Amino acid sequence: MQTFNDITALQQTLAAWRREGLRIALVPTMGNLHEGHLRLVDAARQHADRVVATVFVNPLQFGPDEDLDRYPRTLPEDQRQLGERGCDLLFAPSVETLYPEGQSALTRVSVPQISEGLCGAHRPGHFDGVATVVSLLFNLTRPDVACFGEKDFQQLAVIRKLVRDQHMSIDIVGVPIARDHDGLALSSRNHYLDSEARTQASRLYQCLVDSAQRLEQGEPDEQVLAQGTQRLEAAGFRPEYLALCDAITLRPISTWQPGAVLLVAAWLGNTRLIDNLSFRS
Template identity: 65%
Template sequence: MLTLHAIPALRERLAAHRRAGRTIGLVPTMGNLHDGHLALVAEARRRADVVVATIFVNPMQFGPGEDLDAYPRTLAEDQARLEAAGCDLLFAPDEATVYPRGLAAQTRVSVPDVAEGLCGGARPGHFDGVATIVTMLFNLVQPDVACFGEKDYQQLAVIRRLVADLHLPVAVVGVPIVRAADGLALSSRNGYLSDAQRAVAPRLHQTLVELSQALEAGEAPAAALATGLARLREAGFAPDYLELRAADLSPVVETTREAVLLVAARLGPTRLIDNLSLTLPR
């Protein structure tokens, strides 16, 4: 696996692949990789001739008081995992390469509607940062396909809207959530949990499963969500939100059938997110 840090070298290498008629798959990450990231690499490997991963801890998507400085940087370990997973090229730029004029002077991409509420409400400006860096990576890599995890459900919706609205020639693929044996969605931030918190953390997914069963059995959404919030608080979580949305993140209406439960909650200082799709009864 080749690791590049500079934009001209990246463009030169990828231009050669395109001249040879090879398709390119992109896996954007912030590093500190786990098996969920490697599932994205595997999916890209199935869909493209050349797999490009990126590692960049994007300061634009972190808000004041968030964990930008504490976010683990584990480049050597990540390189080894990517190479073992069959990645062909890693692009790992520094902040000065990505934002040479600094964040304040940087052009930004903003996606309306779908980026509002949920994590967009709890983390103002977060999805502007996501949309900007993803647009930049799509421009730099010019992939045929890009793979993103379904754990970040709203992020995936934002990226799909971005691609549709800007008519970008990229197939966006959502890859199912990879979970630990006890149901906890894999996340780089799980490493922040203490042993005691890690024992509690699976309750997040378990609560979604219980709510899904109740809703599919016909329980009123307001009552089910209230019960879910109470269970999370009893378990020790501090919820940011627990919502039921249509699968496209629009509000649930009487005719909605395909829906999704979405949750974000803090366990100590660690913010965890999860989601679960379900079919509402007629």
């Protein structure tokens, strides 16, 4: 696997691959990789001849009181895992490389409406930061396909709308959530949890499963969501939302049916966890 932090070297290599007629897949990450990220590489390999991963802790998507400074940077280990998984190229730029004129002078990208509720309501500006850096990475790499995890469901929906609205010729592939043995969705932030909190954390997924079962049995959505929120609070969480939405628009719906998704975000101590369960699951 080749590793670049220079844009010119990156684009020269990608241009050579395109001249060979090779199909290129992109896997954007913030590093501190786990099995969920590596499954994105596996999926990318199924859709392309060459796989490009990026590791970039994007300051634009962190709020002023969030964990930018303590977010784990594990580039050597990330390189090892990506290489072993068959990634062909890693682009790991500095903030100065991607934002040479500084963050305040940077042209921003915003995807309205779909980015405004759920996590967007609790993390103002977050999805503008995501859309901005993803647009930039798409422009730099010009991939044929890009793979994103379904755990960050709203992020995936925002990126799909961005690609549609901008008429980008990129296939966006959503990759199913990778889960631990007890159902907890794998996340780079799980390492913030101590042993007691890690045991508690599995109840987030169980809340989704139980709520989906009750909705399938025909219980009113308002009752199911309210009681699910109460159960999370009783389990020691501080819920931000438990919502039943349309999987494409993310607008609230009232029926557990094809195209529905249950989404949850909650704090456990100082760690913010998100998860979701789609009807097809």
